[in-house]
Amino acid sequence: MEVIARCLKARLSGLTVSAFRVLCPAVLRNTDIIRLGRLKGGTVRDVRRRGKHLLMDTDADGNLGLLFHLKMTGRFVFRRPDQPWEKHTHFGLSFLEIGHQLRYLDVRKFGFIRCVELHGRSFPEELKELGPEPLDIGAAEFAGLLRGRKAVIKSLLLDQKIIAGIGNIYADELLFRARINPLLSVSLLSDGDLERVRISMRQVLREAVARNGSSIRDFTDAEGRRGTFQRFHCVYGREGCPCIVCGRTIERIRVSGRSSHYCPLCQKLPPIISEKIKIG
């Protein structure tokens, strides 16, 4: 998401919205065509990310913004107006200064687009529930966010109300780097463990962004470029392959409904928990 936000910011900043087209009204939430129409003539001031949301700031009609969530399969592409509308294209935006349109595609239609009233640089009210950005959290704050909780570490890392922006791939990768089993209850983690998780989180996210993200399947940024971080995944998608550290076979289990990859040797559970899982 960070990569997409940067890409859109670079491409769109300063451009004037000239037209839009809605092919699938269902992806617009709480947003009618009238409200969208107010965007026309506005200038794109910024494109920002908060958690997994993208916000396009404009100066249209009292600072309207477009808020996006791509969920699993949302994508942006730039296409010339004469190019055919590819399958699953739900929305298009044209600009005065460039020939290309920004188009939004989403196979599964889980994602959404919403036109929001902005007040200064604040994010819209509906993002208030999001936890802090992972790269902004210090050691004490991180410990404070997790202290007193009983859930397993991976489900808390994925909980956007606790920390905003960590998805399934990066949760698996950062836990491998921290050598923490995804099933381990946070209540059993030492301060040292937690700090290793926090540092690993920073390292994995920074490196992923530096490599333009993880393009699994056909995912690309808005320029159509693929990220390369997937080449460096240690566990995600490597079920049955040897651990790059110890050679043990990477396993895949289900943790809070999500596929989870880990090395049973590098990310050992305390024996007492292993027993419980075997029995239960």
Add this chain to the structure above:
DNA sequence: GCCACTGTTAGCAT
């Protein structure tokens, strides 16, 4: 064809 799986999370049950 059927089943399991998918870069997410809202909404509901416990």
Add this chain to the structure above:
DNA sequence: CATGCTAACAGTGG
């Protein structure tokens, strides 16, 4: 409140 499960959708691969 905190936590866990499922559905929303469409496609892919075994």
